[in-house]
Amino acid sequence: MKSLRRLLEDRTAVGGLIVVVIFVLAAVVAVVAAPAPYDQQNLPERILPPAWIDRGSVEHPLGTDQLGRDLLSRIMYGARISLLVASISAGVACIVGTVLGLWSGYFGGLVDAVVMRLADAQLSFPYLLLAVAIMSIGERGLLKLIIVLSLGGWVTYARTVRASVLVLKQMEFVEAARTLGATTTRILFLHILPNLAGSIIVVGTFQFAQMILTESSLGFLGLGVQPPTPSWGGMLSQGRSYFSTAWWLVIFPGVTIMLAVLGTNLLGDGLRDALDPRLKTH
Amino acid sequence: MLSHIFTRLVQGLVTLLVVILVALALVRLSGDPAMFFLPSEATDEQRAEYRHKLHLDEPFPIQYIYYMANVAKGDFGMSLTHYEPSLTVVLRHVPPTLELTGVAILIALVIGFPIGVLAAIKMHSIFDYVCRIIVVLGQSIATFWLGMTLIMFFAVRLHWLPVSGRGSLSNIVLPSVTLAAWVAALIMRITRSSVLDVITQDYVRTARAKGLAGHVVLLRHILTNAMLPIVTVVALQFGALLGGALMTEIVFAWPGIGTLVLSSVETRDFPVIVATIVVVAVGVTIVNLFVDTLYGWIDPRVRLQ
Numbered sequence A: 001m002k003s004l005r006r007l008l009e010d011r012t013a014v015g016g017l018i019v020v021v022i023f024v025l026a027a028v029v030a031v032v033a034a035p036a037p038y039d040q041q042n043l044p045e046r047i048l049p050p051a052w053i054d055r056g057s058v059e060h061p062l063g064t065d066q067l068g069r070d071l072l073s074r075i076m077y078g079a080r081i082s083l084l085v086a087s088i089s090a091g092v093a094c095i096v097g098t099v100l101g102l103w104s105g106y107f108g109g110l111v112d113a114v115v116m117r118l119a120d121a122q123l124s125f126p127y128l129l130l131a132v133a134i135m136s137i138g139e140r141g142l143l144k145l146i147i148v149l150s151l152g153g154w155v156t157y158a159r160t161v162r163a164s165v166l167v168l169k170q171m172e173f174v175e176a177a178r179t180l181g182a183t184t185t186r187i188l189f190l191h192i193l194p195n196l197a198g199s200i201i202v203v204g205t206f207q208f209a210q211m212i213l214t215e216s217s218l219g220f221l222g223l224g225v226q227p228p229t230p231s232w233g234g235m236l237s238q239g240r241s242y243f244s245t246a247w248w249l250v251i252f253p254g255v256t257i258m259l260a261v262l263g264t265n266l267l268g269d270g271l272r273d274a275l276d277p278r279l280k281t282h
Numbered sequence B: 001m002l003s004h005i006f007t008r009l010v011q012g013l014v015t016l017l018v019v020i021l022v023a024l025a026l027v028r029l030s031g032d033p034a035m036f037f038l039p040s041e042a043t044d045e046q047r048a049e050y051r052h053k054l055h056l057d058e059p060f061p062i063q064y065i066y067y068m069a070n071v072a073k074g075d076f077g078m079s080l081t082h083y084e085p086s087l088t089v090v091l092r093h094v095p096p097t098l099e100l101t102g103v104a105i106l107i108a109l110v111i112g113f114p115i116g117v118l119a120a121i122k123m124h125s126i127f128d129y130v131c132r133i134i135v136v137l138g139q140s141i142a143t144f145w146l147g148m149t150l151i152m153f154f155a156v157r158l159h160w161l162p163v164s165g166r167g168s169l170s171n172i173v174l175p176s177v178t179l180a181a182w183v184a185a186l187i188m189r190i191t192r193s194s195v196l197d198v199i200t201q202d203y204v205r206t207a208r209a210k211g212l213a214g215h216v217v218l219l220r221h222i223l224t225n226a227m228l229p230i231v232t233v234v235a236l237q238f239g240a241l242l243g244g245a246l247m248t249e250i251v252f253a254w255p256g257i258g259t260l261v262l263s264s265v266e267t268r269d270f271p272v273i274v275a276t277i278v279v280v281a282v283g284v285t286i287v288n289l290f291v292d293t294l295y296g297w298i299d300p301r302v303r304l305q
Helices: A002-009 A011-033 A071-107 A109-124 A127-136 A142-168 A172-179 A184-220 A232-242 A248-275 B002-029 B033-037 B044-053 B060-073 B086-121 B126-140 B143-157 B169-199 B202-209 B214-236 B238-252 B257-266 B270-298
Strands: none
Touching: A002 A011, A002 A248, A011 A071, A011 A248, A071 A109, A071 A142, A071 A184, A071 A232, A071 A248, A109 A142, A109 B002, A109 B238, A109 B270, A127 A142, A127 A184, A127 B002, A127 B238, A127 B257, A127 B270, A142 A184, A172 A184, A184 A232, A184 A248, A232 A248, A232 B143, A248 B126, A248 B143, B002 B060, B002 B270, B033 B044, B086 B126, B086 B169, B086 B214, B086 B238, B086 B257, B086 B270, B126 B169, B143 B169, B143 B238, B169 B214, B169 B238, B202 B214, B214 B238, B214 B270, B238 B257, B238 B270, B257 B270
16 A cells, blocks of 8 residues: 555654554563563562662563562553553544544534534643543543543544545535435445545544553543552552652653653654645655 | 634633533532531431522522522532632632743743744754654653653752742742643644745745845744744643643642642542632633634734624
8 A cells, every 4th residue: 555655664653653563562462471460469579670770680670669569560561451441542532523523524504513612612621630520520440531531532533524524525526426326324434434544543543642641640640540450650650659769660651651652653643644645744 | 803702702601611511510420518518417307408408409400500600609619628618729729820831831932932943944954853853752751750750850869959849949940841841842843834834835935035134034924924823722732731730730749720639639629629620611711712812813814804
């Protein structure tokens, strides 16, 4: 595919892709490849530094936390949670946002007005604050986290899809399809939607990165995934008290978050450039 | 121009109404006020009477109207932990947040704007690369992690700056720099793309062809036209900026809205949480209205409509 080749020529995008693949692999093989189970406490070996500093051991390549749990394993398991939550949330937001965007763009009318007002209302407000409020009232839980994250994400999908649909529905191939008697459903899903695939993928990638960040922020505040399930944000929050003596407890999870988000963002940039060369490139 | 302002006003009101609706839903979901606010010795009758007084037995739309009336009066109920009205508590925490946000935006502008402009003018130069790196990094780093790392390095290890809190000039350095990182990345990105857009326009080519000196072209034609989208985007991202400020304040124990939200979450002080949401919504709406009006006034195409 032309786009794929164009993507692979962009070195930073390929770098991002490699990073993302590494994270996915780490998440998948965590169960078998991690040095130790993430919840295996080993109090005699608590707060060990990474292997290359004295007192560290190769058994715990990145050190251990305050309960003796291996840091590398917790980071790998944390990847499972972060990637899982981010991808499901991005998926739900994608479906909801795309459907609303399609409807708004193609049919206009009351639905369009309502959806767009809602979208504008949500965009202007700091979403993190709303997420914190919603998560703090009522019980925590994975499902609630996913719903809250999806709520944050649908707007960008809806707006992007709507803008594209407004342009596409004027085009001749749509008119041709209509003349040939295609039903509206058929036009929407077989003619318009495939042309949106590019932008949806790009938006999805950036949303994914954003959701990893939001999930870590919520985890840092204690509002995300609950212990003992490891989450990068939660590890940062716990490691904070030990920062001055055990810097690895904060630095490594933080760098992990940064790499995951960075890789995804670079991949997203590359995808955007590859999928729509008509955009003014830098 | 007036119709433009009017549309924006309506939009702002819609935002507020939606936020108040969400706030009310959260308030109702957070539990039964009759259990929170009345002493434990209260009888069931007294609780039922209390619920009736708060209109809890009426259908939701009616409750919404009563709630809106209360909000308009500024009545969000008493805070569950501080012995004062929730609104007072929230408003007390607003100035520090504004201070932090303001300084961060200032730093980000001073750093981000020149680099963004230079990156656009001299493509593929060192400025361009620095700009692109900072843009990508600034949007990928978790603000709270950056804050913690900066504390570790500059406060704990080097003892150059205080660890947390608000007070003297040195207190504001680390928090504002932490928050500015993200904002600077945004400003650099927008400035660069905005200036690039403008540079390729015909009127710039004409100005240069007329023989105008480079810096005259830059100031009079390029920057004035590039300014608009920059201002708009930054103002539109104000909401996201507040989110970043939230996390920064928490890390630095800066006594603003962020710290208030965290402590309210931990102590389950729901009236304060809800009051915070509404206050922030009002603030953001005002900022958006102001920027939209400013935009409408500056941009002659809108002004002359």
